[in-house]
Structure formats: C-alpha cells, structure tokens
Amino acid sequence: MVEFKTISYEAVTVGEEFMSDDFLIKPEDVETFAYAVDDHHPWYFKESPFGGTIAHPVLLGNQALLMRHSRYIVPAGLHAKMQFEFVEPLRVGMRVRSHGKVIDKYERRGRHYMVTQFETREEDTGTVLTRGQFTQMIFPESGVHLETTNRQGAAGR
Amino acid sequence: MKPQTAKALQVGDALPPLTKSIAQRQIDCYSGVRPHSIHTDPEWARKKGFKVPLAQALMSTAYVSQMMVQFCGEGFVRGGRISVAFIKPVLAGETLTAHGRIKSREQEGGKARVTLEVWCENQDGVKTMVGTASGLESDLQA
Numbered sequence: 093m094v095e096f097k098t099i100s101y102e103a104v105t106v107g108e109e110f111m112s113d114d115f116l117i118k119p120e121d122v123e124t125f126a127y128a129v130d131d132h133h134p135w136y137f138k139e140s141p142f143g144g145t146i147a148h149p150v151l152l153g154n155q156a157l158l159m160r161h162s163r164y165i166v167p168a169g170l171h172a173k174m175q176f177e178f179v180e181p182l183r184v185g186m187r188v189r190s191h192g193k194v195i196d197k198y199e200r201r202g203r204h205y206m207v208t209q210f211e212t213r214e215e216d217t218g219t220v221l222t223r224g225q226f227t228q229m230i231f232p233e234s235g236v237h238l239e240t241t242n243r244q245g246a247a248g249r
Numbered sequence: 250m251k252p253q254t255a256k257a258l259q260v261g262d263a264l265p266p267l268t269k270s271i272a273q274r275q276i277d278c279y280s281g282v283r284p285h286s287i288h289t290d291p292e293w294a295r296k297k298g299f300k301v302p303l304a305q306a307l308m309s310t311a312y313v314s315q316m317m318v319q320f321c322g323e324g325f326v327r328g329g330r331i332s333v334a335f336i337k338p339v340l341a342g343e344t345l346t347a348h349g350r351i352k353s354r355e356q357e358g359g360k361a362r363v364t365l366e367v368w369c370e371n372q373d374g375v376k377t378m379v380g381t382a383s384g385l386e387s388d389l390q391a
Contacts, residue, residue: 125311129308
C-alpha cells in the first residue's frame with residue numbers, strides 16, 4: 093500500500109527511487125499524441141525504415157515525468173530542464189516501464205528543484221528505449237507562480 | 250516547405266522553422282484532463298497564478314523532435330539527443346515556432362553527430378525554450 097504525502101523539498105531525498113506503472117503502447121496512444129502535437133509523420137502511421145511503424149520518440153516523456161506522482165501528491169509542477177537520449181525506436185505493442193532516481197535537489201533564487209535520472213525499458217526484453225534526466229520545480233503547496241521571477245527555467249509540469 | 254536533410258546543410262545554417270498553434274484541446278490530449286491541473290483546469294491554473302492553463306513544457310520537445318526527425322531521419326530516432334531548458338511558460342492559445350541552427354558536426358563511431366542549437370519562440374518573439382538537439386547522419390531521410 094502506497095502512502096501518499098504532499099510533495100515538499102524536505103520530503104524528497106537524493107537517492108530516492110521511482111518506478112512508473114507499466115504501459116502498453118497502443119495505436120490510439122500514437123494517434124492521440126500525433127493530434128496533440130500536430131505531427132502526423134508517415135513513419136508513425138504507415139511504414140518506417142525500421143520495418144513497420146514506430147511511435148514518436150518523445151511519446152513516453154510523461155511516463156518518466158510523472159513518476160513522482162506514484163508516491164507524492166503534486167499540487168502543481170513546473171518543468172525546468174529536460175534531457176532525452178533516444179536509444180531504440182518505440183513501437184505499438186511494446187509494454188514499457190520507466191525507472192528513476194533523484195540525483196540532486198537544490199534551492200535557487202528561493203525556489204526548490206529536484207533532478208531525476210530515468211531510463212525507460214521494454215518490459216519483455218529489458219531493452220533500453222529512452223534515457224535521460226529532468227529537473228522539476230517543487231511547487232509550494234499553497235503558493236502561486238510569480239512569472240516575473242521566472243528566469244531559471246520552469247515552464248509547466 | 251521541403252525538409253532540409255542533414256548532409257545538405259553546413260555549420261551555421263538554419264533549419265526551416267516549425268510553427269504550432271497550441272489549442273486547449275491539444276493540451277488536454279497531451280496531458281490528460283484532470284481537476285487540479287495547471288494544464289487542464291482553468292480555475293486551478295488561475296489559483297496558481299496563470300490567466301489561462303499552460304501547455305505542458307514537454308510539448309516543446311515534441312516540436313524539436315519533429316524538426317529533428319525531418320532533418321536527421323533514422324539517426325535521430327536511434328541515437329538522437331535533446332537537452333533543453335524551459336525558460337518561459339507557454340499558455341493555451343499561444344503560437345510557438347521551433348527553430349534550429351547547426352552548431353557542430355563531429356565524428357562518433359564512424360558516423361557524424363550533428364548538433365543543433367534549438368529554441369522555441371512565442372508569437373511575440375520571446376524565447377520559451379533553449380537548448381541543443383543532435384542526431385547521427387544517415388542516408389535515410391524522412
């Protein structure tokens with residue numbers, strides 16, 4: 093049983109590990125993503141040089157980004173930095189899962205940040221598909237975003 | 250505009266820009282509609298200091314990915330990288346343009362890794378995201 097608590101700078105610990113739920117990449121996920129970002133490249137719907145169709149390389153970004161939601165209540169999140177490395181193409185029918193580890197947390201200009209390293213693998217084969225790291229702001233529980241001070245990079249989830 | 254391929258461009262050359270108008274419904278599809286979300290709950294977004302919901306910052310990496318697939322093809326899907334900072338929130342209803350300019354071309358394992366400076370600007374010309382993206386040159390282009 094997971095006991096959820098509201099995220100805070102104090103609660104997050106460096107070395108803390110996260111794991112997403114597993115996720116089956118379905119045709120409708122590719123179609124929805126294509127609509128959301130207006131990218132209907134034929135490799136995603138007809139044929140690719142990899143044999144068959146593939147999915148958008150960044151399709152699973154949210155699986156990694158939302159891992160902290162599997163342990164914390166996150167009232168709002170601002171995303172400061174993102175790094176991706178695309179290792180193997182994503183395909184419909186793959187069952188995938190992301191693992192992550194908090195590698196740093198810091199305060200800058202009165203704001204709190206956490207840095208998470210992640211790797212997304214195909215469940216059946218263990219093949220690494222995507223890896224990277226991201227920096228997220230730990231938003232104050234009852235605070236509001238002060239746009240005029242937004243200089244370090246922080247822009248949504 | 251016809252996509253430019255990696256080998257046809259030199260360091261300093263710019264890619265054709267990619268412009269996206271971001272509707273709330275697209276944000277809903279990207280982020281998943283739920284209450285207490287600054288992306289899909291207008292009232293909650295206002296409580297958190299935004300006049301309208303925000304596009305998820307990660308959407309900008311999808312625009313960079315689209316640009317890089319057009320440019321590098323297979324060598325971005327397998328071997329590509331993105332490293333960006335999100336420096337300004339993007340609101341629902343805004344228009345973003347993704348830009349890329351070739352920064353370097355270096356040998357890596359028998360192939361050339363092409364690195365671009367990438368950035369997104371909103372309709373007022375204000376940068377919302379800055380960073381780099383790279384891919385391995387290949388003969389297969391999108």
